[in-house]
Amino acid sequence: MNRVANISQQFAAQNYKLTPQREAIVRVLLDNEKDHLSVEEVYMLVKRSYPHLGLATVYRTLELLCELHIVEKMNFGDGVARYDLRGDDHVHMHHHLICSVCGKLEEIKDDWLADLEARLAREYGFSVTDHRLDFKGTYNTCKGNGCKGDKECRAVS
Amino acid sequence: MNRVANISQQFAAQNYKLTPQREAIVRVLLDNEKDHLSVEEVYMLVKRSYPHLGLATVYRTLELLCELHIVEKMNFGDGVARYDLRGDDHVHMHHHLICSVCGKLEEIKDDWLADLEARLAREYGFSVTDHRLDFKGTYNTCKGNGCKGDKECRAVS
DNA sequence: TGCTTATATCGTAAAGATTACTAATTATTG
DNA sequence: CAATAATTAGTAATCTTTACGATATAAGCA
Structure with a gap:
């Protein structure tokens, strides 16, 4: 539709x-x-x-x-x-890769956390309805381009 | 010290x-x-x-x-x-559980994502320096207390 | 010690994002 | 068509954060 x-x-x-x-x-x-x-x-x-x-x-x-x-x-x-x-x-089950060098934000649409969510239910008595997973780091292709400086810490994780 | x-x-x-x-x-x-x-x-x-x-x-x-x-x-x-x-x-490798009913925010200090980060390096050429993982859901002990309403969606994941 | 310079603080003004509010507009119901 | 409800526009007000100028504190040095 x-x-x-x-x-x-x-x-x-x-x-x-x-x-x-x-x-x-x-x-x-x-x-x-x-x-x-x-x-x-x-x-x-x-x-x-x-x-x-x-x-x-x-x-x-x-x-x-x-x-x-x-x-x-x-x-x-x-x-x-x-x-x-x-x-x-x-x-809304997807993850983000955020590059500290180029600033690119990539989305990954897999759900990698099914196991963890089962574990949360088992060990913590917590049933998940939604999650958010962001990775901060650098692409190998960006290495050596120099870092934009530590000001990036001002951004919220 | x-x-x-x-x-x-x-x-x-x-x-x-x-x-x-x-x-x-x-x-x-x-x-x-x-x-x-x-x-x-x-x-x-x-x-x-x-x-x-x-x-x-x-x-x-x-x-x-x-x-x-x-x-x-x-x-x-x-x-x-x-x-x-x-x-x-x-x-700064820890995770959060955020309960939609009682609003409690619990911290989990394990690092559960080492495998995923290895995979990101392998498959995406991305080396992780930090991550953030928040789970939204409800504690079983909170079930049946009624939900505070869908206004929670106004919060940022 | 006294002078000079750099660093840090205070209080507030300014900026930016979001929400609240009133009047006007559009749709719906009988 | 009149009356009621829902929606929008425009702007004022609020709230968080940053910027700024003046003052205060500390460090370096003759």
Whole structure:
């Protein structure tokens, strides 16, 4: 099924309407699925198709999408919230590689933690609904390019 | 060795001084090692032993401690940065369990990801210097207490 | 000791991100 | 069509963090 129609149904199921503004925002997210857009970035992109849209509407819509578990709100330490589309099944099980040299952020869509989550249930009595796993380090191809300095510690892990 | 003296040496090694203000802040962090204090919380606590201290000094000192890899800056999605003491060896390899019902935040100090990190080096050419792993879910003992509602989605994973 | 220079602090102003709020607009219901 | 509810726009207010100028403290040296 068309993904916009699918999301439209999810809105309707919770008595929300997919207004033109909201649809324009959803389309921007779908068109930039690989990125982790900030509110400001969504705002800029959506203005191309909907020039009149207000910033507060972007905030409200992203919050709503989050409530519906369509997107995930994340923070990578650059001072702004970023949003990541969840899969159709609403799970959000992927990992990030963040390179200290080039700043690249790569996504890995496997779920490597099934064993650990079983162990948490067994040993800690804790059942996992979601997780977040980020690795910080360097790509071998970036080695020797020099480090951007220790200021990177200012970013949030 | 005394941990404050140890940290004092680390300051000196980088030509920084452990001023009375900085020492008061370090002591608050050591006395509350189990917590993940925010700047505001550190500020409140340190005022007991150093009532005259300014907020900007707390920001600057925590940034400095971060630069020296003595603390780790983190974000758990409540809108403020939080700080976590690293071990004496400066590594920061532990995990968090975050309960959606009671809000408890538990730390697990094992390193469960050595295998995955080997795999990243092998398959992705990426060498890990640090990682972050948070699990969201519920403790079995919290089940049935009712959920605080889906507003939790507003928090950053 | 006194002078000079660098470092650190204080208090607050400024910046940036997010939320709150009011009026206006659009849709829905009867 | 009138009345009610939902949504949006625009902006003000809030909150966290950073920047800045003045003051204070410490270190180096004649």
